[in-house]
Amino acid sequence: MARRIPPLNPLRVFEIVARTNNLTLAAQELHVSQSAVSRQIAVLEGYLGVELFKRERHGVTLTKHGETYASEVLPAFDSIAAATARLLRNSSQGALRVRTYTTFAAKWLLPRLPAFQEQHPSIEVRIDSAIPDVNFDRDSADVAIQFGDGGWPRVNSDLLFHDEIEPVCTPEYLKTHRGPRGKLDALLKHRLLVSHYRRTDWDEWLEFAGMTELASGSERMSFGSSVLTWQAALDGMGIAIGQAPMLKAELDSGRLVRPFAMPWSRQKAYYLVRPQVQREPRKIAAFREWLLDTVAREMA
Incomplete structure (x- = not known):
């Protein structure tokens, strides 16, 4: 059998009138007129089929039925208010939890993060690195920085910057391995450094540049992350695909x-993503504003 729950707006009005014993104070708390409060009480009394308040010359008082009903309804509203306060406190207080990739954190976010902390010294930032796309129902994260097309469900996304790739190496490696009269094609015949999670980057760039055949027989050395791949390039071990x-x-x-x-x-x-349905606390708004401003300034 379905539970009978009265209309919630009249019930909310009843809770306030019963708590204050005053129609005027209830109207002020609800930001409505006193007559609107009276109409909502009448709706609830009509639904329940009992009189809840006595209308007297100097105000209202609870009837016997009203007192009995209020003794159970008011604690229920107190519990709802306490639960709501706890939820909002847990989501708005504490550290800002940012989920992203190790490479993005190490090579882009961390070098710039001191500027955010200088602007917002009261906001602690905790960074969690992971490869799979964030699931805000499952993962302990307030925001995430993800790579993709921006079409993730149930999130709001802000474009940060597109993925711009091209080969990089040290000046010494370039000087040593380029061909006669500075021909660059020779670079592609030596060792190509490959990141495991971006192992198609070389093939896609070579196709874009029309140089696939030049590197068809080149040695390839793979690393577990882009950070390690770029470190190998810095150490002169080969030429890597870099993200500018x-x-x-x-x-x-x-x-x-x-x-x-x-x-x-x-x-x-790369996108900044956050839950689509979320009461956005100050820490998230501050981080989003700083992140977008930083990207815009650097891109300009």
């Missing part, structure tokens, strides 16, 4: 160079 936004410091300092100067911007990109 991740290697800004190395490229700006000249530790790595882009010998072909042929960047390819792919359709997939």
Whole structure:
């Protein structure tokens, strides 16, 4: 048998009138007129078939039925209010939990994070690295930075930047392995460094550049992450596919160079994602604003 629950808005009005014993105070708390409060009480009394309040010259008082009903309804509303406060407190307080990839954290986020902490010293940031897409119902994360096409269900996503890739190596490696009269094709006949999770990058860039045949017989050395792949390039072990936004410091300092100067911007990109249905606390809003501002400034 279905449970009988009265209309919730009239029930809420009843709770406030019973708690305050005053129609005027109830109207002020609800930001409505006193007559609107009276109408809602009448709706509830009509549903229940009993009189809940005595209308007297100087206000209202609970009837016997009203007192009995209020003794159980008011604690129920107290429990709802307490549960809501706990939920909001747990979601809005504490550290900001950011989920992303190890490479993005190490090469992009961490070098820039001190600027966020300087602006928001009261917000602690905790970074969790993982490969699978975030599931906010399952994972302990407030926001995530993910790679893809931005079409994830049940999340709001902000585009950060597209995936721009091209070969990188050290200036010394370039000098040693380029061909006669500086021909660059020779670089592709030596060792190509490959990241396990981005193992198609070389083939896709070579196709884009029209150089697939030049590297058809080249040795390939694989590493477990892009960070290790780029470190191998820095150590002069070969030439790697770099992601320009991740290697800004190395490229700006000249530790790595882009010998072909042929960047390819792919359709997939990095996005900031957060739950679609969420009461967005200040810590999330602050981090989102800082992140988008930082990206926009650097892209400009």
